[in-house]
Amino acid sequence: MPGFRQLYGSLLLGRLGGSMLSVGLILFVLARFHSPQLAGATAFVSIFPGLVLSPVAGALLDRYGRARLVLVDYVVAAAAVALIAGLSAMGWLAPVLLLAIAGVASLTNPLSNTGMRSLFPIVAPRHLWERANALDSSGYVISSLVGAPLAGALIGWTGPESALVATSAIYVLAALAVLGVRDPSPPGTGEASILEDALAGLLYVVRQNTTLRGVALTLSTYNMAWGVLEIAVPVLVLTRLHQGAGTVGLLLGGLGAAGLVSALLSGRIRSQGRERSMMLGAILVGAAAMVALALANNLYVVAIALVVFGFSNGPFDIALFTLRQRVTDPAWFGRAFAVSMALNFVGTPVGSALAGPVIGWSLDGALWLAVGIAAVSAALPLLAIPRSEAPTPSAL
Numbered sequence: 001m002p003g004f005r006q007l008y009g010s011l012l013l014g015r016l017g018g019s020m021l022s023v024g025l026i027l028f029v030l031a032r033f034h035s036p037q038l039a040g041a042t043a044f045v046s047i048f049p050g051l052v053l054s055p056v057a058g059a060l061l062d063r064y065g066r067a068r069l070v071l072v073d074y075v076v077a078a079a080a081v082a083l084i085a086g087l088s089a090m091g092w093l094a095p096v097l098l099l100a101i102a103g104v105a106s107l108t109n110p111l112s113n114t115g116m117r118s119l120f121p122i123v124a125p126r127h128l129w130e131r132a133n134a135l136d137s138s139g140y141v142i143s144s145l146v147g148a149p150l151a152g153a154l155i156g157w158t159g160p161e162s163a164l165v166a167t168s169a170i171y172v173l174a175a176l177a178v179l180g181v182r183d184p185s186p187p188g189t190g191e192a193s194i195l196e197d198a199l200a201g202l203l204y205v206v207r208q209n210t211t212l213r214g215v216a217l218t219l220s221t222y223n224m225a226w227g228v229l230e231i232a233v234p235v236l237v238l239t240r241l242h243q244g245a246g247t248v249g250l251l252l253g254g255l256g257a258a259g260l261v262s263a264l265l266s267g268r269i270r271s272q273g274r275e276r277s278m279m280l281g282a283i284l285v286g287a288a289a290m291v292a293l294a295l296a297n298n299l300y301v302v303a304i305a306l307v308v309f310g311f312s313n314g315p316f317d318i319a320l321f322t323l324r325q326r327v328t329d330p331a332w333f334g335r336a337f338a339v340s341m342a343l344n345f346v347g348t349p350v351g352s353a354l355a356g357p358v359i360g361w362s363l364d365g366a367l368w369l370a371v372g373i374a375a376v377s378a379a380l381p382l383l384a385i386p387r388s389e390a391p392t393p394s395a396l
Helices: 004-033 036-045 048-052 054-064 067-089 095-106 109-123 126-158 160-178 194-208 210-240 245-266 275-295 299-327 330-345 347-361 363-377 380-384
Strands: none
Touching (some): 004 095, 004 160, 048 095, 048 330, 048 347, 054 067, 109 126, 210 330, 245 299, 330 347
8 A cells, every 4th residue: 555664664663662661661760769669650650641631632633634743752752761861871860850751751642652543544445454453453562572672681781771762762763754654634624622622532432432432441441450560570570580671571572472473363354243252352361361470480481471461462452443443433533543542541551550559568469460450351342342333423
């Protein structure tokens, strides 16, 4: 498809930077401040403020186009990460300053996350959505496959600050790459204010589109379990198994590799009418992997559990992405996707914030907390997501 290769290249670079940052920032905090509580708080503020502003981001994307606003986020991310590295190298980085920089930088995150994802169903024809979504999903897992081991290795070899500088450079490359992306999105009308458009997008997802609302309830709950693991797994590997940051990166890279294979295989399966069962199966497999993590007493069990967990993500992503595209009015792709993605992802920073204090009490308690949350989420695909897939027009 014309323009798709350029779009996918810029997406990969941006997500590589995001993967390096999500892993590198947690390992950076653990290395410099030795505090799981601060690591959890940092993970929370690096995501949550941006999720709150997602409706505004969606309104901006629908009105002003996607590629230029993706560029804005990449530039902000590069500057913020470089600032954290520089202040730390000079010994001026206090915890409150770290949290402030991470929180401010998160505000533009929805511009790239939603901007790229909402371009896919615009550039790709409808009959190729499953395959395009497989590439979209694989963008995350390829970035995890490369970014997590790279971040861990750089921290182990050259220090945490060098890993953050490398992450900033990746964001600069992503910003340069997105300059060549052609944005075929029609311009918005601009009849309402940005805040009115943002509110309309929020109401579209929460009140009008029952499928998007059910998906949000399912995935936000399930992602809370992953948010706990995002902090608990590095602590497990570093403290209980006495391994280094490079090992953490390799383990998360294995998770990404399994997800890549799973996503590409799942993209060849026609998902229409099977979305709820695909989501349920993926959650059950992921929950089983979490049980193995909670019981793990050696590195091999942890590695196998993460590979199984990664493999479960592919069918879930394909079902989720394609279902969301089918039930959303194309005129609302920016606003609806921004709100939907924010609600879906909100469980991750909440889980990370919970993980810090729970790990301070008991690492085992945190791992079993993730299992319990995943078990609750397993009931939601059948209870909260309706069978109907007809696009929901706006009544606003």
